[in-house]
Amino acid sequence: MKKKIIRLVLFLICSMVYSQTGKKPIQLQSSFNKISDLEYDLIIKAKIAKDWHLYSQYNPDGASLPLEITSKDITKIQITGKAKESKTFKEYSEVWEKEEIFFKDSATITQRVKLVDKNLKIIKVNLFAQVCKKVCINIDEDFVFQIKTMDSQVLESEQDERSIVLSNKLLLDLKNKDMLTSEVVSKQSDNNLSSIFFLGFFGGLLALLTPCVFPMIPLTVSFFTKSARIKKKGIINAMLYGLFIVLIYLLLSLPFHTLDTLDPEILNEISTNVWLNIFFFVILVVFAFSFFGFYEITLPSSWSNKMDSVSNVGGVIGIFFMSLTLAIVSFSCTGPILGSLLAGSLTSESGATQLTIGMLGFGLALALPFALFALFPNWLNSLPKSGGWLNSTKVVLGFLELAFAFKFLSNADLVQHWGILKREVFIGIWIVIFILLALYLFKKIKFPHDDKDKAVSFSRITLGILVVSFIIYLIPGTLKNPTWNLNLLSGFPPPQFYSLYEQGSDCPLGLDCYKDFDEGIIKARESNKPILLDFTGWACVNCRKMEENVWTKPSIHKLLKENFILISLYVDDRKRLKEDKKFQFKRSNGTLKDIETIGAKWATFQALNFKTASQPYYVLISPDLKVLNSAIQYADAVSYENWLRTGIQNRQ
16 A cells, blocks of 8 residues: 555656646547537547556546546537547556556547537537556647638637637748758757766766765775676776766666657747746755755665665676665655756756767766776875765755755746845855855864864865855845856856846847837838847856846947847746737647747747747847748847848848
């Protein structure tokens, strides 16, 4: 019974996380057949991803949720009986302890409806269903069936008084559209992944300096080099051990690749999801306090005992399970670092790919000492002895973890416009955190596992001075007119215009900007200036880096101010549209997407017109919608200025 409860809890938690991210491993298409003037068969076809199951309307109670077709227009249409289903399958579920009925690979659902209102031109129904593969995701889609010809491109829904907008309503009639392809995009993506690899590698080096891992190095290397009868075999075994460590951390990242989706805006949805960012904030705070020594987060001891017993079988399999044992027993030290890597990856553009690259760097750094010390065993004598410095390393990492956590709380605050963590408040919190870190390094405060020695080592003094220098660097960021603008931290604090102090505008660098495309293009036509279309985000790190490190260059700032109409569209803005501005966007497959926030509107606008969902994304267009240059993303100042000037020349 206990195991069943644990499985069920994990099942529900995973289901919630997947549902929050919007992952839908199912493609839906709709059509209809006219049976008579008043009767229609509504047909919904589903293409289901491999190993996923879509559950039938006849699935038993107490198991995965059954499929259901409903309509709010009960005064206009009548749903006639149960839907007809294509071939289904049955299988016993250990989680629910019931035999479930489901579709796999594909499904065709045919629902007959009868018109109550014979003048009805559109039929709207809702499909609710569940697809599962170890975890379950709810499918809640609205479908619109246009059963009679309409002249207007906008279909009015009397039920909720909102417009259902066809694809071409949001589509721009861009000229020279083939110019949008950009080489800068791919180059920057490669640079980002390289940076993530080295950050992961650095995280692995930090993990080596923790009390869970560091003492294992000489013990494990000595075991391999002394237990093997042939020295060469001992070296090979140690290197194989390191290789398996890398492999294990790579394997940990693979499940997150299932977060790929048919919806091109999913990464933006993940990175700016309010509850997911708050969840990461709480998790990282919990990890930080575990590093401080108030409690320890470990995986169940039975796991490590089981892996340890299996490792005694010897050979390659035994070495693999020894590596797995290390990963499990060191989790209390590596877990918080991996948690930061996971949170940062899932809230970034590259998503699971970034996580895999980061895990590769982390695993490589963790494995490298075992291979090197096996090749050169005399180096073991130069290793410092274990001691209090290992615990101090954990505490320092705890402070860094705590500072990093507030970035996720800031993301939630920015997209919701709560106004809690304005730029100066965020920087002030960081100042307090690093003051506490400095006091710890100078042994003015202590944590549970610190030794009682009051002497401060040279290394702690040196690190403490660096921390104090960083605090001094941060202080001007809390002032109305800072001496410097913290450009080295661009992307971490909120943007400069999100301030406690009154600002000239709510645009970057005091520039004039328009946050609505229609308003901006009207101004462009009045002034006859080209448009810089800036797809950006409140929680976009690279957007802030561009604004604070590139746009601040005098020549670029002058160009933006004098030569362009800046239209900044925030794709992650969770501010709700006015009721009369909300609408439903009809996808090409007939499903409807509710557009209820500013961000949802501009994210859909970007995906539809530019086939991309990444930010920053810059496009130069003329007032008559002629593309003036290739699209560009993150770039250095020289490339960006040349790009702007080329756009101006192409306008002439």
